[in-house]
Amino acid sequence: VKSTGRNGFAFFNTEINEAQLARRRMEAELRGACERGEMAVHYQPLFEIASDRVVGFEALVRWRWNGEEISPATFIPIAEESGSIIEIGRFVLREACREAAGWPAKLRVAVNISALQIQDGGLPDLVATVLEETGLEAGRLELEVTESLLLANAEAATEVLARIRALGVTISLDDFGTGYSSLATLRMFPFDKIKLDRSFVNDLGRLGEAEAIVMAVLGLGRALDVSVVAEGVETKEQAAMLREAGCSLLQGYLIGRPAPIARFSAEVGRDVTS
Ligand code: C2E
Ligand code: CA
Ligand code: CA
Ligand code: CA
Numbered sequence: 541v542k543s544t545g546r547n548g549f550a551f552f553n554t555e556i557n558e559a560q561l562a563r564r565r566m567e568a569e570l571r572g573a574c575e576r577g578e579m580a581v582h583y584q585p586l587f588e589i590a591s592d593r594v595v596g597f598e599a600l601v602r603w604r605w606n607g608e609e610i611s612p613a614t615f616i617p618i619a620e621e622s623g624s625i626i627e628i629g630r631f632v633l634r635e636a637c638r639e640a641a642g643w644p645a646k647l648r649v650a651v652n653i654s655a656l657q658i659q660d661g662g663l664p665d666l667v668a669t670v671l672e673e674t675g676l677e678a679g680r681l682e683l684e685v686t687e688s689l690l691l692a693n694a695e696a697a698t699e700v701l702a703r704i705r706a707l708g709v710t711i712s713l714d715d716f717g718t719g720y721s722s723l724a725t726l727r728m729f730p731f732d733k734i735k736l737d738r739s740f741v742n743d744l745g746r747l748g749e750a751e752a753i754v755m756a757v758l759g760l761g762r763a764l765d766v767s768v769v770a771e772g773v774e775t776k777e778q779a780a781m782l783r784e785a786g787c788s789l790l791q792g793y794l795i796g797r798p799a800p801i802a803r804f805s806a807e808v809g810r811d812v813t814s
Contacts, residue, residue, distance in 0.1 A: 563618060569605065570615060570624040574631040578604050581635045582798040585807060586650070586769065587790045589783050594807045596648035598684070598791065599636035600798045601628060620656050629657045630666060637674040637681060639801055643808045650682040650712065655689040659696070664703040671707070678708030684735065685711060687719035690728055698729050705730075712769070717757065726764065734761055738772020738792070744781050751781070758785050 573579055583597035603610040619625040633651050640649035657663050671678055683704060690697050701711055710732035716722055718737045726734075736757050743750030754770070761768035770782045773792030782790060801808065 566605075566610075566615060567618050567622045567624075570603075570619050570622065570628075573603060573605070573624070574627050579628060579631055580604065580800070581632055581639070583639075583649075583801050583804060584791060584798040585796040585804065586648075587795045589788055589790065594795075594804075595646065595789070596650060596682070597640075597801075597804070598650040598798075599632055599639075599652070601632050601652075616654065620654055623656065625654050625656050626660055629654060633666065634670050634674070637670050637676045640680060641674045641676040645677070645680070647808065648680045648682055649676075650684050652684045652714065653689070655692050655697075658685070658689060658700050659693065661700070663700055664707070667704050667709060668707055671709075679710070682710045682712050682733065684714040686714045687716075687722060687725040690725055691719075691721075694728055701729055705732075715771075717753065726760075731766055733767050733769060733789075735769045735771050735791075741770050741772045741778055741782070741792070742774070744778045754782070754787075755785055758787055762786070 580602045582600045582602050584600060585594040586596040586598060587593070588595040601612050601616075603612070603615050616625065616628075619628055636649050636651050640647065643649075653663070667681070667683075670676075671681065683701075685701065705711055711729065712733035712735055713725065713729075713731045714735045715737045716734045717740055719725065734757065736754065740750050740753050740757075744754060745751075758768055760766075767788055769789040769791055770778075770787050771791050773779050773782065773790045773794045775794060778792075779790060779794055796804070
């Protein structure tokens with residue numbers, strides 16, 4: 541009995557240490573990953589129902605680490621904690637703007653921004669510099685922020701966002717509906733776009749509440765004159781329901797999965813190789 545207990549304890553300890561070690565290793569190797577060319581940007585199309593066209597792409601970072609592709613859901617939180625997100629965020633912004641500058645002018649690009657980049661304070665200058673360097677028109681760049689980013693330090697964050705918006709860049713509220721006070725967040729800043737979290741879209745046609753919530757958010761968007769993007773559209777049924785409900789923009793696997801830009805040469809109007 542005694543030895544089992546000890547073994548159990550030792551096993552538990554080892555597991556914790558292994559997880560911690562893996563995390564620390566990842567943290568260390570995230571540093572300089574951009575310089576080593578391990579980060580890549582994939583793009584996911586944004587579809588406009590009215591024009592029946594792709595009107596832009598969201599930039600989503602990928603990390604090729606030891607021959608594996610690590611999901612941003614895994615490494616972004618670690619990069620945020622260790623500060624590497626500043627370097628990664630800079631890389632994605634530069635790369636996405638440089639890429640988008642070569643697309644037809646109708647196509648916009650969206651870049652995800654994390655809280656630490658806002659707190660860093662240098663973001664408005666970085667955005668201005670990158671736009672100048674790449675020649676991308678400010679009106680073609682969208683930054684996506686989440687509610688938690690704003691809640692961390694509301695006053696400072698909204699001030700930084702206002703300075704960026706003054707450049708002509710638009711600001712979207714990402715993962716709408718997943719936070720604790722999504723409605724309060726809407727009052728904190730004049731967002732240009734709301735991205736309805738994919739969990740609601742996912743439940744469309746299966747749960748009555750999901751449909752009611754989607755309708756309510758679309759109504760809210762109309763009332764506030766903010767366009768709503770439905771995220772995570774995977775089926776034709778979901779797309780049809782969203783169209784019927786008056787949603788104007790769709791994103792999801794049904795339209796296209798995130799991929800290297802070369803995959804979208806038809807949409808970006810030129811043969812890109814990567
Ligand atoms: P997000 O901003 O909400 O991005 C959408 C995520 O949903 C992406 O995951 C995308 O691949 C996935 N997705 C899109 N359509 C569908 C669909 O139809 N079904 C399903 N099941 N999933 C779909 P990804 O690329 O793994 O990114 C995860 C998260 O990591 C992003 O969520 C974003 O919060 C963060 N992220 C990605 N790139 C960056 C970046 O460059 N900077 C920062 N700060 N965060 C990033
Ligand atoms: Ca996003
Ligand atoms: Ca989202
Ligand atoms: Ca997210």
